[in-house]
Amino acid sequence: MTTAGCSAILAAMGTIIVFANQKGGVGKTTTAASLGAFIAQKGKKVLLVDFDPQGNLSSTVGADPAKPGIYEVITGKVAVEAAIQNTSEPTLQLLASNIHLSGAAVELISVPEREFYLKKVLEPLKSRYDFIFIDSPPSLDLITINGLTAADKVFIPLQCEYFAMEGLSQLVKTIQAVQKSLNKSLEIGGIILTMYDSRTNLAQDVAKEAVKYFKDKVFRTIIPRNVHLGEAPSHGLTINKYRPTSPGAKAYEKLAEEVLHRV
Numbered sequence: 001m002t003t004a005g006c007s008a009i010l011a012a013m014g015t016i017i018v019f020a021n022q023k024g025g026v027g028k029t030t031t032a033a034s035l036g037a038f039i040a041q042k043g044k045k046v047l048l049v050d051f052d053p054q055g056n057l058s059s060t061v062g063a064d065p066a067k068p069g070i071y072e073v074i075t076g077k078v079a080v081e082a083a084i085q086n087t088s089e090p091t092l093q094l095l096a097s098n099i100h101l102s103g104a105a106v107e108l109i110s111v112p113e114r115e116f117y118l119k120k121v122l123e124p125l126k127s128r129y130d131f132i133f134i135d136s137p138p139s140l141d142l143i144t145i146n147g148l149t150a151a152d153k154v155f156i157p158l159q160c161e162y163f164a165m166e167g168l169s170q171l172v173k174t175i176q177a178v179q180k181s182l183n184k185s186l187e188i189g190g191i192i193l194t195m196y197d198s199r200t201n202l203a204q205d206v207a208k209e210a211v212k213y214f215k216d217k218v219f220r221t222i223i224p225r226n227v228h229l230g231e232a233p234s235h236g237l238t239i240n241k242y243r244p245t246s247p248g249a250k251a252y253e254k255l256a257e258e259v260l261h262r263v
């Protein structure tokens with residue numbers, strides 16, 4: 001094959017991004033949903049993969065709870081095609097999650113290649129999407145390891161609060177361990193500062209600290225604390241549909257542009 005032919009195929013491959021941070025409530029799900037929705041709104045094909053038994057990403061985009069999800073796919077109960085759902089955004093699709101996924105970490109523990117289950121499902125889908133976003137639970141267990149093994153890049157949301165940086169070294173160590181043995185091409189794609197309140201010195205301190213440690217990996221766009229971002233999931237809507245002119249929506253739209261420029 002010619003070099004041009006090769007690069008045409010490479011260019012057609014989507015990028016798999018996992019949102020990870022074992023700290024709970026830092027904005028992993030909100031960022032996966034909001035960023036995914038804005039990138040899709042710009043005409044890109046995006047698949048959201050809810051790889052968290054809590055199923056928050058699935059409810060955020062108004063998933064049909066009767067449909068099978070990623071658990072049924074990784075355990076071989078249904079084909080991936082039967083589990084992919086459409087959302088109200090034409091180029092945004094979803095592989096949903098449900099509580100059964102919480103058993104998967106235990107079920108998989110004794111099977112060979114247990115870290116590669118998600119990768120095996122997503123790899124064949126890569127050429128069909130521009131981006132595949134994996135949301136992960138607040139833990140560093142086998143579920144998150146499957147996400148890191150399947151991904152090209154990890155995005156780390158950091159909540160601009162006291163203790164934000166705590167536990168990060170453990171996350172970075174886990175990423176390094178995955179890079180060493182399971183997924184050599186994994187890289188930290190970016191740090192996303194979330195729930196920023198400019199009125200507090202603390203938020204500014206966290207932002208400064210993050211830049212000191214992660215340098216230009218920190219995205220320039222900072223997501224403010226915004227009540228509409230908190231409300232949107234209860235309406236089964238992403239922020240671009242729920243309150244498109246809110247500060248939260250504007251920030252995620254800007255972040256979407258930055259991600260498209262960087263990735």
Ligand SMILES: Nc1ncnc2c1ncn2[C@@H]1O[C@H](COP(=O)(O)OP(=O)(O)OP(=O)(O)O)[C@@H](O)[C@H]1O
Pocket residue numbers: 023024025026027028029030031052054056136137138194195196223224225226227229230231233248
């Ligand atoms: N920028 C924001 N402003 C206000 N509320 C927000 C913002 N981002 C997220 N939230 C709300 O904060 C809560 C935690 O956010 P989210 O669920 O995205 O975090 P998470 O890291 O996915 O949590 P978990 O670790 O439990 O999966 C949610 O109720 C969400 O709606």
Ligand SMILES: [Mg+2]
Pocket residue numbers: 028029030052056135136137
């Ligand atoms: Mg979440």
